Amino acid sequence: MLKSVTVDGRSPEDSRRASLGALLRRVHLAGAVSRARLAESMGLNRSTIMAMTAELAAAGLVREDLPELTGRAGRPSLLVRPASDRAYVLAFDIAVDRLVAARVALGGAVLERREAPRTRAGADLDTVVRVLAEFGRQLHRGASPGSVCVGVGASYCGMIRPGDGMVRFGPDMGWVDQAFGAELGRRLDLDLPVLVGNEAHLGALAEHQRGAGVGVRNLVYLHGDVGVGGGIIVGGELLGGDGGYGSEVGHMLVNPYDGRPCGCGSRGCLEAEVGERALLDAAGRPADRFGREAVREVVDAADRGEAAAREALRIIGDWLGIGVANVINLFNPGMVIFGGMLREVYLGSATQVRERIAANVLPVSRERAHLRISALGDDSTLVGAAELGFSRLFTDPLGTPVGSR
């Protein structure tokens, strides 16, 4: 009797669903992977893998074919690929300065995208949702007839309540308690929930799954938009905390004396000291200049030797270094990844960041932490939104009727 016991008390049916989902997710992330490799990485025998891939193939979610000849002896292990023409998600990215939507195939390829700049004037829920829903409909119509939309994910530049996609606090767009996920779902009318996540959380997951942090179990992702967001992976899982609002690196108080005012109402937060406005002000840029291009211009000017731009990056880099040193001491991560606007800022101030790490991080933690820029570039948050959209499929791969169309 004891032999059928599992520690967590799951039923065999739950267990089987979870195994199929885990296998499909591996195929989705790997692109093409041999049965032998799947067996090894999942700790299952080949015949079990074969039975599982057969079920997923019957459901229209994977295909199996022979690998190209390698010249090695022995029977080659079949390659399993995601059926990227059968299942897709809609992914949305609501950043401070732009709205992006994309149709993303199982396997992760971005099939088609729409993008619009978001002027700060048009930040109300109704306008944003109207634009996104129209993009969504266009993308949905453009899908090939045999394919099925299996989920919708969205990245938002603010604090999101898990479960229902409520924006609890989005200071950059002036949103408090706006039912964004529910409203977008209603307008899209696809009979699918819209799963919403914080942009830095999703950027972290994307870099962990498909970017600079693949295989790194503990990493800190810092995302620069107008402010600074954080997504922290602890033991392979996103740190959400009790309410899902954890990883808020941007509101770490770093300057307790004469800190700049922050969008949260406080002063001296990391994002107030290293955010877009702090950099542009320090470089003496006028108040009507803002956005990613304005930040890039300062970093370029510093490269060309402009004194004001260099000094601005020196100051901002020192504050950024304090924030990075603190998270390394707290999380002992294998990697810190700079994403969004912070890619440029970090590249322009790496010396200051490294000096702070040398001065303030305990040696035992310093020896592990690699510093990297986002490998997915401006798309890290969009990719994260797509992965969130796929998450339902991996929970119950056979519960989504892909094969029926």
Added chain:
Amino acid sequence: MLKSVTVDGRSPEDSRRASLGALLRRVHLAGAVSRARLAESMGLNRSTIMAMTAELAAAGLVREDLPELTGRAGRPSLLVRPASDRAYVLAFDIAVDRLVAARVALGGAVLERREAPRTRAGADLDTVVRVLAEFGRQLHRGASPGSVCVGVGASYCGMIRPGDGMVRFGPDMGWVDQAFGAELGRRLDLDLPVLVGNEAHLGALAEHQRGAGVGVRNLVYLHGDVGVGGGIIVGGELLGGDGGYGSEVGHMLVNPYDGRPCGCGSRGCLEAEVGERALLDAAGRPADRFGREAVREVVDAADRGEAAAREALRIIGDWLGIGVANVINLFNPGMVIFGGMLREVYLGSATQVRERIAANVLPVSRERAHLRISALGDDSTLVGAAELGFSRLFTDPLGTPVGSR
């Protein structure tokens, strides 16, 4: 075939061992728990629980008996209790100012203890290990004839390499790369490894398992000794990070301008601003006063209205509040627990700490975090060391020959 698959690919034998260990651990933590309750909390049926408790009872690790009559109808569910007279661990606590050793029974009762003040002069590895090993031998000899030592755990005030108990960095005792765990194991000569953990990590685990934080999935434990350590529980697990050196709240840089020098070589770390010496200096106490009693005296003096002591607690409380606000923003915890010397400091400066939280924590995270003092008092680290010592037994309950004596 699919029905026997587990997601993680464990063998039925591994799974069974893990289940038995999980059950024994629940009994150990609960003290006495009905079979019905075990079945419910583990998600297993009663007959499975019965078979498992029978195995553990045969191995001499638990006992089953009828509960006292409750007057309710129906057959009462048997109570399962840890066999506290059969298995024990030796637990050691190496704090800056004292050495403690205890024999702790399965079930968690402290059966016998030894304690010595540790003068700062006698901090070398050899002296410390000699004192502890002598305590250990006395405690071992005092054990009843039918009982077996199943593990050894130690709490140390510094950074510990997981696996071998090497002290990588123990600034308060001037230790760098000292093979403490191996050396204590050699001297004890019990044919058992000495498992060593950082004091704040173990304090956090102890409060999570037996103290103020039972049932709280995300908590931050701050431990004041001479410095400030942190132990952070994320999703029910201790945050160790890549190398096991995570949770180092004490070396978060909070004062970047005129920070006090810190034992780590930097300045302005949280522990430099709120540690024992910062408080005593701020209160104008002479340099030859130190230790827990000196800290308590300042807090008592403030309670009596002494101006210097009150001002000292106001200043230290503000820095402590900054550190607490930052960890709440980062971890969105359900609870922050103040342990060690920080119990007194927090009780004397709760107003300042709460003011900082109100000013610097995002409202969505503020609404969750409860502030508490350690429920285990000065013993949180010792209890954590005992739990560490028991961890081997819970990994493989039948692999330890308790029943053979």
